[in-house]
Amino acid sequence: MEYPSTTTTTISCHHPNIVDIQKPLPITSPMMMEKMSKSETIELRNKHVGPSVTLFFKKNPLKIIRGKGQYMYDEKDNAYLDCINNVAHVGHCHPAVVKAATDQMQLIYTNSRFLHDNLVVYAKRITDTMPKPLSVCYFVNSGSEANDLAIRLARSHTKNKDIITIDGAYHGHLTTLIDISPMKFLKIKGAKKKKWVHLTSLPCSYRGKYNLDNCESSSEIGQRYGEEIKQIIQDAHDQGRQIAAFIHESMISCGGQVLLPENYLKNVYKHVREAGGVCIADEVQVGFGRTGKMWAFEYQNVVPDIVTMGKPMGNGHPIACVITTPEIAESFARIGTEYFNTYGGNPVSLAVANAVLDVIEQEKLIDHGIQVGNLMLEELEKLKKKYSLIGDIRGVGLFIGIELVNNRRTKEPATLIAEYIVARFKENRILMSTEGKFGNVLKIKPPMVFNESNVKQFIFILEEILQDINYMHQSRTRSSSLSSAYSSDSISINGGNGNYNNGQNGVENNISSDSLSDEDSSIISE
Known part of the structure; x- marks a missing residue:
């Protein structure tokens, strides 16, 4: 049987402020194995897969059934921009x-x-x-x-x-x-x-x-x-x-x-x-x-x-x-x-x-990665000047880290906020995770076909999240709001190569509005 050829189709991002993005629809295999509902898959996994084999987004994990380029698709055909999958180096399912x-x-x-x-x-x-x-x-x-x-x-x-x-x-x-x-x-x-x-x-x-x-x-x-x-x-x-x-x-x-x-x-x-x-x-x-x-x-x-x-x-x-x-x-x-x-x-x-x-x-992906990575770093540096939550931007090519801190002077890790940001990215169908001893570094390691439009989408969503965190802090409800949002969709950061679990290392569970005074807060825009 011949597979249908890949076609480029406009897929609307569900976010109202982001323009439609041109991206290829995945080829659907006639031998698709995914026939169970997500709940059935979770039930079987819980019975037959060891509990130490962890998942991203532990409370509401994604069921990914196919991928194409820098996108992965769940069982409902929702497209997720993959910013962390350094395994699919030349893009998911490159023909x-x-x-x-x-x-x-x-x-x-x-x-x-x-x-x-x-x-x-x-x-x-x-x-x-x-x-x-x-x-x-x-x-x-x-x-x-x-x-x-x-x-x-x-x-x-x-x-x-x-x-x-x-x-x-x-x-x-x-x-x-x-x-x-x-x-x-x-x-x-x-x-x-x-x-x-x-x-x-x-x-x-x-x-x-x-x-x-x-x-x-x-x-x-x-x-x-x-x-x-x-x-x-x-x-x-x-x-x-x-x-x-x-x-x-x-x-x-x-x-x-x-x-x-x-x-x-x-x-x-x-x-x-x-x-x-x-x-x-x-x-x-x-x-x-x-x-x-x-x-x-x-x-x-x-x-x-x-x-x-x-x-x-x-x-x-x-x-x-x-x-x-x-x-x-x-x-x-x-x-x-x-x-x-x-x-x-x-x-x-x-x-x-x-x-x-x-x-x-x-496809000259090394040159492409440097070009796109430079754009990402430039845009992130602009955000760093506006939001002191961002303590450090570091990277080269498509290997980039964003270290989040509650206080630039003391460099207190903003672990809880990092987890909140990852969860918010997921809501916007962008897949992110954290790295580092304190789990406060947002990592960017996408497939090498990641492009400039993807950078613009990423930066737009990140700034929107930072603005919302700023608003929550100004309302003096940040701690409870973040805790509620975080607990609604906790992620396992033991996914990729074994990052530290939330609540076990450092100050992540001790962040409160009382511990973050106005002058120390990293959330306020400068």
Whole structure:
């Protein structure tokens, strides 16, 4: 059966003050699986899916049945602008990606113990984007698998065990990765940091202990955080421990959309390598051009020893990769253990991954992301000048964070307000979520096809929400109004990669009208 071709149709936004937006209607599959009502789906999920597998918008979750481009559609065919799905990198259900998967599935779907051109062609293409000597690939199924394998490679090569990780980091859900992800293990009841794990401070130039309030430049901030790594290594040596690796995101995602200070990685890499360790760049969330460069570590002018990638690599199809040097690959081979991954590197996954690279190149999505991201940052800076609730705007390309504070001087996190804003965005059919230790950072990581019209829609709604919050504060009813609105549609911020739950970290449940005086309030327009 032939599918109907995609057509462009005017869909009216339900908000009366926003112009109609041209966007493609999704192709409807004749094999649609979604036949149950939303309540039936929830009932079955509650019976058969573990309670720790959380949902966005916990009290009233969305049932998403299809997507197209930067839009997702619920069971009632309502369109939602997706501002957070960094998995559907080139857009939901991109026809070239769908075709690549379909065509290959009709030929062969087997494991990587057989020769297949899809694998070697992709390995050549992806390593061509890397600086030398990064040239050896291992294909896996997820970012978690990639980071776990990266740790194995590092330990095999250095013969050491200890790992340095950044406070607030998240690197995956496997046992080893939970141990090096403070965002996760610090929340587990009774859990303690393993002796082989060493935490260094989150290098945030806004909220961190070294920032532009006590340092003269971003470069000085990077140097001072780098010196902290040097001390961590010395302390480990004093305990008779040796460093295998330093692992980092090239830009910090779940920790609050944090851009690394200038020369941070250059300083850290120097100390780690002098200690005999290797450096692992986790590009799972920020790679493939999201930040305006193919790999975010390029902004730091460093060459990692190991690079991991995942999420956007398959545009939603499960595939990930570890890239390293021939020297480290040889060390791994010498331990005598064959590495085999049943599904990693299969022909279908690599057909999809090749198609994703094609789309990035042919549609010039990296340049597009920078252009659209710059517009978003410019518009957000205008709002920051008007609303002191916005403490910081940071980002590059389509990797952007909006940090909300109750007081710009003290930087008290406005967590409750952030949750309220996310709920209001949902009412306006824009999907958002929060990041950071206190859950007060609005994250913007949409599909790379996000466009300038989407920016205008986003900014319009955000300012409308900020104006409403301002009005509630002036009426001295903000606390009760926010609490009521928030409780009506609480979201789980444990969705993407495990952000902190509301009510468990920081000051989020202590915000009241009494604690926010007129002079301290971040809500009043300046």
